[in-house]
Amino acid sequence: xxxxxxxxxxxxxxxxxxxxxxxxxxxxxxxxxxxxxxxxxxxxxxxxxxxxxxxxxxxxxxxxxxxxxxxxxxxxxxxxxxxxxxxxxxxxxxxxxxxxxxxxxxxxxxxxxxxxxxxxxxxxxxxxxxxxxxxxxxxxxxxxxxxxxxxxxxxxxxxxxxxxxxxxxxxxxxxxxxxxxxxxxxxxxxxxxxxxxxxxxxxxxxxxxxxxxxxxxxxxxxxxxxxxxxxxxxxxxxxxxxxxxxxxxxxxxxxxxxxxxxxxxxxxxxxxxxxxxxxxxxxxxxxxxxxxxxxxxxxxxxxxxxxxxxxxxxxxxxxxxxxxxxxxxxxxxxxxxxxxxxxxxxxxxxxxxxxxxxxxxxxxxxxxxxxxxxxxxxxxxxxxxxxxxxxxxxxxxxxxxxxxxxxxxxxxxxxxxxxxxxxxxxxxxxxxxxxxxxxxxxxxxx
Amino acid sequence: xxxxxxxxxxxxxxxxxxxxxxxxxxxxxxxxxxxxxxxxxxxxxxxxxxxxxxxxxxxxxxxxxxxxxxxxxxxxxxxxxxxxxxxxxxxxxxxxxxxxxxxxxxxxxxxxxxxxxxxxxxxxxxxxxxxxxxxxxxxxxxxxxxxxxxxxxxxxxxxxxxxxxxxxxxxxxxxxxxxxxxxxxxxxxxxxxxxxxxxxxxxxxxxxxxxxxxxxxxxxxxxxxx
Numbered sequence: 001x002x003x004x005x006x007x008x009x010x011x012x013x014x015x016x017x018x019x020x021x022x023x024x025x026x027x028x029x030x031x032x033x034x035x036x037x038x039x040x041x042x043x044x045x046x047x048x049x050x051x052x053x054x055x056x057x058x059x060x061x062x063x064x065x066x067x068x069x070x071x072x073x074x075x076x077x078x079x080x081x082x083x084x085x086x087x088x089x090x091x092x093x094x095x096x097x098x099x100x101x102x103x104x105x106x107x108x109x110x111x112x113x114x115x116x117x118x119x120x121x122x123x124x125x126x127x128x129x130x131x132x133x134x135x136x137x138x139x140x141x142x143x144x145x146x147x148x149x150x151x152x153x154x155x156x157x158x159x160x161x162x163x164x165x166x167x168x169x170x171x172x173x174x175x176x177x178x179x180x181x182x183x184x185x186x187x188x189x190x191x192x193x194x195x196x197x198x199x200x201x202x203x204x205x206x207x208x209x210x211x212x213x214x215x216x217x218x219x220x221x222x223x224x225x226x227x228x229x230x231x232x233x234x235x236x237x238x239x240x241x242x243x244x245x246x247x248x249x250x251x252x253x254x255x256x257x258x259x260x261x262x263x264x265x266x267x268x269x270x271x272x273x274x275x276x277x278x279x280x281x282x283x284x285x286x287x288x289x290x291x292x293x294x295x296x297x298x299x300x301x302x303x304x305x306x307x308x309x310x311x312x313x314x315x316x317x318x319x320x321x322x323x324x325x326x327x328x329x330x331x332x333x334x335x336x337x338x339x340x341x342x343x344x345x346x347x348x349x350x351x352x353x354x355x356x357x358x359x360x361x362x363x364x365x366x367x368x369x370x371x372x373x374x375x376x377x378x379x380x381x382x383x384x385x386x387x388x389x390x391x392x393x394x395x396x397x398x399x400x401x402x403x404x405x406x407x408x409x410x411x412x413x414x415x416x417x418x419x420x421x422x423x424x425x426x427x428x429x430x431x432x433x434x435x436x437x438x439x440x441x442x443x444x445x446x
Numbered sequence: 447x448x449x450x451x452x453x454x455x456x457x458x459x460x461x462x463x464x465x466x467x468x469x470x471x472x473x474x475x476x477x478x479x480x481x482x483x484x485x486x487x488x489x490x491x492x493x494x495x496x497x498x499x500x501x502x503x504x505x506x507x508x509x510x511x512x513x514x515x516x517x518x519x520x521x522x523x524x525x526x527x528x529x530x531x532x533x534x535x536x537x538x539x540x541x542x543x544x545x546x547x548x549x550x551x552x553x554x555x556x557x558x559x560x561x562x563x564x565x566x567x568x569x570x571x572x573x574x575x576x577x578x579x580x581x582x583x584x585x586x587x588x589x590x591x592x593x594x595x596x597x598x599x600x601x602x603x604x605x606x607x608x609x610x611x612x613x614x615x616x617x618x619x620x621x622x623x624x625x626x627x628x629x630x631x632x633x634x635x636x637x638x639x640x641x642x643x644x645x646x647x648x649x650x651x652x653x654x655x656x657x658x659x660x661x662x663x664x665x666x667x668x669x670x671x672x
Binding site: 349 | 503505507509527531544545571639646
């Protein structure tokens with residue numbers, strides 16, 4: 001805990017807020033993706049413990065545990081601002097199924113939404129079931145407007161909290177929320193690098209591959225069923241493979257000679273863009289996953305790589321060293337209309353198009369030769385350096401709501417994975433174990 | 447949340463790498479399935495997971511078309527119970543794979559050391575062969591030419607600076623530059639192959655030039671496997 005706090009604190013000090021390069025861009029951009037967006041004040045009155053049973057993991061009461069996870073989800077949603085009821089001088093006693101009489105007082109002080117609930121475990125010692133009820137009070141109607149009742153095994157406690165958090169976001173924005181999203185990444189295992197998947201908050205990591213050599217650069221299919229990645233099945237060739245998460249089943253999609261790297265499935269799932277050097281240097285190709293027809297997209301003596309799809313599926317952003325060091329370029333999905341997007345600095349790579357379409361994140365090399373995360377609008381009009389300080393930052397990947405990014409950084413020594421708001425606030429480290437965690441890829445929402 | 451949990455996760459990650467369970471993609475079971483509207487009901491194509499040995503593009507690709515969301519069900523004033531769960535499974539990973547890789551790497555290293563093959567090093571951001579590099583490659587070329595039955599692989603490596611992806615391209619350029627120079631010196635092209643590992647197989651992990659310079663290399667090894 002102390003170590004974690006120290007690391008986070010020192011990072012916050014060194015990285016700080018977004019460093020606005022462009023003089024005209026000093027307004028707070030991207031506040032929940034809209035400048036006029038006002039966060040909705042929400043209080044979690046409490047998740048009561050029922051049944052008196054302690055959780056077998058950690059000896060923490062289930063209600064308290066769920067409450068903590070829920071509050072973290074609410075804070076990270078950036079849709080709500082988390083209000084502390086005792087801080088307003090409001091003390092709720094025992095919570096029932098109906099709204100607490102104190103809720104009205106909170107509403108009068110500007111709290112729009114109050115959630116509460118209860119959670120506990122059944123007494124079956126062998127196979128206990130976890131139950132959770134969550135309720136929502138809306139100040140506008142001064143009543144309980146709805147709730148959820150969940151049941152499941154002890155292994156899905158976190159998922160219950162995440163699911164309830166997403167229901168809250170869904171009710172108040174119509175968007176699915178990000179609390180149930182996952183992050184695929186690469187983690188060092190001995191001298192090998194293997195694929196893992198974890199929850200968006202860094203918990204519950206699972207190993208996907210155990211090939212014993214290199215698996216790199218995972219990307220999700222739009223329905224979250226598959227991950228495409230670069231696999232070195234033997235040490236001498238690399239392929240683009242796909243793995244099905246529910247079964248562990250593997251397919252080799254591309255096994256051309258030379259490099260087969262940086263795969264990316266289109267938003268409709270029908271095209272796989274990737275880079276291959278089988279015709280000489282690294283070029284971009286598009287594979288129609290239905291007809292299996294492959295189309296070459298780039299023709300240039302320079303190396304082209306790292307395609308990322310616009311949310312419309314009609315355009316791609318990619319990196320190319322055709323003009324010297326790597327720079328960011330745009331083109332139509334058929335390879336026409338190529339134009340250069342970045343001109344500042346001599347090293348810009350690893351672009352990622354925001355799911356909202358309005359920004360492209362990428363790795364930029366600062367004048368101090370530090371590799372940091374930058375954002376640029378697709379029209380090139382606005383450019384912002386999001387991170388600063390020491391360490392190599394790499395592989396930016398957007399949350400499906402476009403409000404956050406994950407990336408890897410060696411700022412703390414070893415490469416670890418960090419989350420940051422798209423406005424540069426709330427830098428948070430989300431991997432804490434392992435010698436090298438990299439290449440995070442945020443899943444779509446569901 | 448403290449050290450205990452992290453230790454537990456560390457141990458899990460180190461000791462049970464082959465097992466993974468509950469890949470939770472939201473609600474499983476009838477509730478979530480019921481919410482999926484129409485669209486894709488075809489299961490993924492079963493069968494061979496491996497591409498052809500000749501290389502190319504697989505003709506066996508499961509349906510990756512987007513088929514709707516695993517939706518939320520919304521709040522309800524009298525909520526009925528939703529079962530929250532996930533798929534539990536064990537990875538069908540080959541447990542011998544890692545140790546087999548290690549054995550093969552050791553065999554390559556031993557054969558390369560016995561042959562006296564040496565690595566060629568590169569400047570930051572560069573794939574140009576230096577004068578020193580030319581001398582090293584000239585000695586390597588003599589040995590390869592006098593052993594026409596051997597196959598040699600040039601691995602392109604990079605230091606940790608820059609992106610993972612672009613370093614794979616840079617690593618390939620380094621490997622190609624070394625290979626091309628060996629061919630210029632008269633080595634038969636069929637004896638040579640290249641592979642890029644980018645910055646993913648460093649020999650040294652310090653964040654310092656003394657370490658970076660060792661990682662920016664064309665690693666010349668005798669190929670013992672396929």
